[in-house]
Amino acid sequence: MTTTTRLAPSFDENITAAPSRRSTDGLVEISGVSKSYGPHEVLHDIDLTIEPGEVVALLGPSGSGKSTLLRAINHLESVDRGSVTIDGQYIGYERRGDKLYELHEKEVLKRRTQVGMVFQNFNLFPHLTAIENIVEAPIALGRLSKTDARELALGLLARVGLSDKADHYPRQLSGGQQQRVAIARALALKPKVLLFDEPTSALDPELVGEVLAVIGELTKLGTTLVIVTHEIGFAREVADRVVFLDGGRVLEQGTPARVLLHPQHPRTQDFLRKVL
């Protein structure tokens, strides 16, 4: 997967806040990851490598473990066995010899900022306006001054098409607009990897398009994107690779054309028959 092919020539560096990025950033390596809730095993020995700049769609029936896997990538969810690294670095641990030492929360938080996350229910801070939602993290983490953060946020809002909504509270926005603000908020920390946890599942059907369009734009930036979605059509359009999970295992993966049009595994065939 080459990132250079994905950088559209029309991409304007000035209006975007994302820095020009080396294509080597954003490598996600998941190896031997298992996780159980009590007796129920949600992830079973998962191995998955996501190349820098790659766009991966995680598909699967509900309860297949795809959301848990996504949350394991930024250590919102700890795993029982195995490891997840971003560019060779563990988020929740420090490796010394053969042992993984759990890190203090402060260090975890710092490392976690390399990974942005967009939630199904947006999870915007309702008591802050759109722009305050976006500037909160860069200011609190001491990355930017207030004026710089504001400028960055206005640029991001323009990019998601919400320049005129900067001073609106989330509740004054439609679901699609809220999710676009949430995407801008995730971009404000210039993450190497962006995780989307069913970004359109809570939206009215007519609002899905505007959010998918924004995510589609992001694929041109060279950021690694991991998207849990039920939008098969969207996955086929933007993903470089589709990974199908069921029962906590990767059953099948490959290009959208192969997995979605010519699924090999009977479970995949069954799932696609139901959702399409």
Next chain:
Amino acid sequence: MTPPETGAPVQYRTSVTTDAAAPTPAPIVVNSEPAAPQAPDAGARAQLEVVHPKHWTRWILSAVAVFFVAQFLWSLVTNGQYRWDVFAEFFFSDAVVKGLGLTLWLTVIAGAVGFALGGLLAVARLSKSPLLNSLAWSFIWFFRSVPLVVQLVVWYNLGYLYPQLGLGWPFTTDFWFASFETVTLISSFAAAVLGLSLHQAAYSAEIIRAGILSVDQGQLEAAAALGLPRRVRFFRIILPQAARAIVPNAFNEVIGLVKGTSVVFVVALPELFYTVQVVYNRNQLVIPLLLVAVVWYAIITTVLSIAQFYIERRFSRGALRVLPPTPIQRATGWVRTQWARLDDTPSVADEPAIDTPTVAAR
């Protein structure tokens, strides 16, 4: 709009009817029979008046209620037993004002210490540490179990249990570092502050905990995903949202505390209520002096209620699409509409004249 009658407006109205009706009947003519009286009808349609139903029971009940209130107010003035002269004499008397000061002071200290400690207890109750959690739970259990009066008496008589307090070897009474006589250390004021604060802390801990629990789990996740430090997460994200649930209950507690301070009479502190009692025990004018205390309590509660309104309004930003107007905004708005109405009355004739072109244009 009423049908044309007499005088100048008639001419104007006719012109509106024709103007407004002119474009409207056209489709009707096409669709059905070309009825002549359609024109005034169509013109009136745009200006149909809405008539609200009359709520007769509501009016009658309101009148009855007003009657009873008026009757009571009338008795307040005419019934000599209230002794308003005594009320006036003592309302601003030195002793009462001093007692009021002590009541307010105790409320402020116990409220501040109680809520600060309560906040810590709430956080401890929600922490993952089982030790902190059970310690906080036990504190809350203990101080909610022991009646405040008992607590005050025990604090005041702590010297009976522990004659000396000090620092020294653990598990001994060898206070080689520092030592104090308990009786001098814990005055009646200190006993009152201790008792009220600890009591208040136990109750406010639960209120604050409830507020924190009311914040959606997704908020914490989003904050964690953004890498926000723990302090920012708590003070910038969780607490402002929790405040919406905390504030009404907190004000309930503070208002309760204002009157609750009256139990410190058991340690002979002359706060407002105790002062009033002392006075009426001397002059036997019970009702007028109780009224002095009641009116002062009512004034404090009023001030706190107003503060509560504005603080709640502050924290409802973002929770409501549009903030409701404050009473002041509502009052000025009302005056403005009334004023505008007064202003309009004479010029009613010109106003629609401005409208006419738009009506015709449609």
